Amino acid sequence: MSTWTDLADEAARWVEAGRTADLWWRDDDAADVGPALERLLTIHRDTGAPLALAVVPATATSALAARLAGEPGVDLLQHGYAHVNHAAPDDNKKIELGTERPAMFVLGELGTGRLALERLFGARPLAVLVPPWNRIAPALVPTLPEIGFSGLSTFGVRRRVHPVRGLLEVNTHVDLVDWKGGRGFVGEAAALAALVSTLAGARDSGEPVGVLSHHLAMDGGAWDFLRSIWQKVPKMPGLSVRTAHELFAPGGKDRG
Ligand SMILES: [Zn+2]
Numbered sequence: 001m002s003t004w005t006d007l008a009d010e011a012a013r014w015v016e017a018g019r020t021a022d023l024w025w026r027d028d029d030a031a032d033v034g035p036a037l038e039r040l041l042t043i044h045r046d047t048g049a050p051l052a053l054a055v056v057p058a059t060a061t062s063a064l065a066a067r068l069a070g071e072p073g074v075d076l077l078q079h080g081y082a083h084v085n086h087a088a089p090d091d092n093k094k095i096e097l098g099t100e101r102p103a104m105f106v107l108g109e110l111g112t113g114r115l116a117l118e119r120l121f122g123a124r125p126l127a128v129l130v131p132p133w134n135r136i137a138p139a140l141v142p143t144l145p146e147i148g149f150s151g152l153s154t155f156g157v158r159r160r161v162h163p164v165r166g167l168l169e170v171n172t173h174v175d176l177v178d179w180k181g182g183r184g185f186v187g188e189a190a191a192l193a194a195l196v197s198t199l200a201g202a203r204d205s206g207e208p209v210g211v212l213s214h215h216l217a218m219d220g221g222a223w224d225f226l227r228s229i230w231q232k233v234p235k236m237p238g239l240s241v242r243t244a245h246e247l248f249a250p251g252g253k254d255r256g
Contacts, residue, residue, distance in 0.1 A: 172210030
């Protein structure tokens with residue numbers, strides 16, 4: 001469990017080392033307009049924190065496209081295809097991009113999804129795949145660059161910067177929703193503990209540290225924390241909130 005002071009202390013360690021930690025913000029499951037999306041965009045606008053929105057291609061609406069046309073600073077990522085669970089009935093881990101269906105079929109859906117996003121948003125979506133439930137069968141990953149993806153974003157400390165040639169992985173590490181414990185906010189102390197420990201690890205790895213929100217699934221505590229973190233972090237020397245397009249840029253600082 002950690003406090004805001006612990007976060008400031010960790011930031012100070014980055015300053016002492018003459019370095020700056022990269023943080024970023026990903027929000028998942030966007031498909032339509034609504035009060036939750038407005039609440040999210042208000043925090044983005046009020047705090048100035050860069051926002052990367054993972055959009056579900058199969059259900060994304062033209063109303064969402066029209067609304068986001070007015071928010072040019074938001075980066076768009078592809079959130080699988082339809083966010084449908086295809087796990088075997090005896091498997092309680094939900095997965096869309098698994099091995100239950102033929103790989104050609106799953107990859108074909110992802111290609112269809114890319115086209116759907118292009119139809120709605122033009123060239124704006126980044127070529128970054130966010131697998132629903134942060135899960136993708138390892139066997140599918142080597143094919144992602146062949147179907148046009150240059151970035152992958154899941155949850156947890158990445159094993160490799162590039163899982164395969166031509167594919168950069170930039171993950172999230174701090175999930176605000178307690179999915180197994182009633183779907184409420186994980187709590188400030190737990191969220192800060194995850195953030196501080198991931199930042200400490202990143203002092204060695206250089207990995208960007210991602211905060212993950214879900215605008216359709218957050219309670220008041222999670223919303224309050226989201227606003228607090230993006231108000232406080234940009235004021236902490238040693239921490240820098242980056243855009244997804246910077247972090248996923250080809251030949252960017254994560255090359256290696
Ligand atoms: Zn999702």
